[in-house]
């Protein structure tokens with residue numbers, strides 16, 4: 001009996017173990033699953049195959065567009081050092097849609113126009129602070145040229161340059177240089193200077209209004225620092241002809257400084273100074289600005305109303321004349337004083353090519369210049385250009401030194417010298433300036449647009 005009882009007891013224990021062990025195992029597994037993150041369950045085969053996640057319809061969530069941050073940097077390109085405080089990056093006008101409920105067209109918009117000797121540049125600041133460089137036939141630069149047609153109408157910019165190929169006597173390539181003339185004789189017809197300059201400004205206004213859905217922005221037009229009241233009056237009269245009754249005027253170096261100090265203001269200590277070297281097509285300005293109480297004041301400015309890239313073109317043309325007039329004076333005379341339409345066209349081509357050759361010599365050590373009528377190619381080296389440009393560049397360097405001298409003690413703390421204007425791309429300008437003042441000049445990617453950016457600011 002006792003042995004049967006023992007046997008039964010062992011059997012009962014075994015049965016109990018068989019029941020308890022699986023329960024314990026299941027509970028431990030469940031506990032372990034709760035403690036660890038859920039693992040995805042293996043995909044179940046489906047038919048038709050499930051669409052990729054990105055293509056699946058998603059409940060619409062309002063997403064605000066990412067803020068524009070300039071053109072995309074190539075992935076493999078070098079990292080760009082960020083040294084400037086954030087400013088409104090330029091965006092293509094095409095990227096902006098007006099009217100925008102958050103930004104009523106025209107209201108609060110401000111147009112800055114840099115009416116230059118060779119080029120006019122305009123930047124539109126929208127009510128929300130974005131800066132939009134206006135595009136003219138796809139380019140941010142509008143040639144300031146004006147062509148008077150037979151019927152009295154005035155064509156502007158690239159159209160004017162194109163029309164002048166057949167009738168160059170009807171073209172004024174640089175109306176800014178005629179500011180004192182009262183009237184211009186274009187192809188035998190007289191045109192008032194405000195009307196000619198007004199035609200350029202009107203073209204800019206047309207583009208701005210197109211961007212603003214027909215509305216007119218407030219307008220600031222810049223002028224060389226050396227311009228007196230009479231010239232400024234003529235510029236205001238031109239703006240009126242363009243339909244702007246109350247344009248503001250601003251000296252070019254002040255506009256340039258506004259933009260540059262906005263970019264670099266934080267890196268100039270209070271009491272420190274910056275200098276702006278603005279070398280355009282027809283004028284030069286050197287300006288020293290001092291950082292005081294969070295803003296920049298003009299401490300000194302020195303302007304040369306008759307010195308610019310066009311003078312370097314003329315000096316280079318003299319160099320070409322030296323070679324070809326000696327070779328055949330009569331043929332050179334046809335280029336110098338053309339009497340027929342064909343010769344006028346030949347001269348036009350030569351002048352254009354001389355300017356292009358000069359600009360290329362900033363990037364290359366030599367180039368070929370085609371000389372029409374002689375049907376010849378002249379090899380030009382950078383050294384030749386620098387030899388003829390040196391006296392002109394020296395004048396700009398002397399004016400810069402003079403502005404620094406006038407600025408007095410402030411000039412000893414100049415933190416940066418900015419190169420502005422297309423002609424400042426000449427490598428000779430950088431080296432001559434560095435040698436003269438001992439500060440390495442700061443070059444800008446688009447030195448032609450700085451003044452218009454500042455005028456819009």
Ligand SMILES: Nc1ncnc2c1ncn2[C@@H]1O[C@H](COP(=O)(O)OP(=O)(O)OP(=O)(O)O)[C@@H](O)[C@H]1O
Nearest residue numbers: 116117118119280281282283309362421422423425
């Ligand atoms: N790479 C270059 N090398 C030398 N000169 C250049 C270069 N690129 C442009 N230029 C010159 O810059 C001048 C145009 O510059 P910019 O547009 O700043 O002048 P502008 O505003 O029309 O003239 P201004 O300010 O004197 O009224 C032209 O003389 C042009 O030939």
Ligand SMILES: [Mg+2]
Nearest residue numbers: 116117280421
């Ligand atoms: Mg200029």
